[in-house]
Amino acid sequence: MREKAELIRPSWDEYFMNITKVVATRSTCLRRQIGAVIVKEQRLLASGYNGAPSGLSHCGKTGCLRAAAQIPSGQRHELCRGLHAEQNAVVQAAMYGVPIQGATIYSTHQPCSACSKILINAGIKRIVYLQSYPDELAQQLIAEAGIEYVCFMDK
Secondary structure, three states: OOOOOOOOOOOHHHHHHHHHHHHHOOOOOOOOOOEEEEEEOOEEEEEEEOEOOOOOOOHHHHOOHHHHOOOOOOOOOOOOOOEOHHHHHHHHHHHOOOOOOOOEEEEEEOOOHHHHHHHHHHOOOEEEEEEOOOOHHHHHHHHHHOOEEEEOOOO
């Protein structure tokens, strides 16, 4: 009798980070394609990608305000037509009445300080990100809030 080959399955972090990368492909931002998913008890609750608010023209049509004004990455987040992926994921959960307190958020990029504040108030307990982002305040806020912060590296 032949032995059954053992299946090689991704870890939960690998699984949800792979989904996050696919979500990022929906981004309408001209500078960065970012995706985020919110998960609790190994169940996907909400997803989001960065881009203009629903029903408004995307930056591909209007042009990038930040590029036109030569605003460096990590500064003046308010001067942008788009919402961040983490913001869109939290908004999606709120729109559909999905509780996210105690959940994990996976993001292709480390959250900025504005997103970090939203995640803290939403009760997110764990943040897993793939690429770093230059925002020291975000790191300080997350540490002070006692949220687990994990830099996920592709294997």
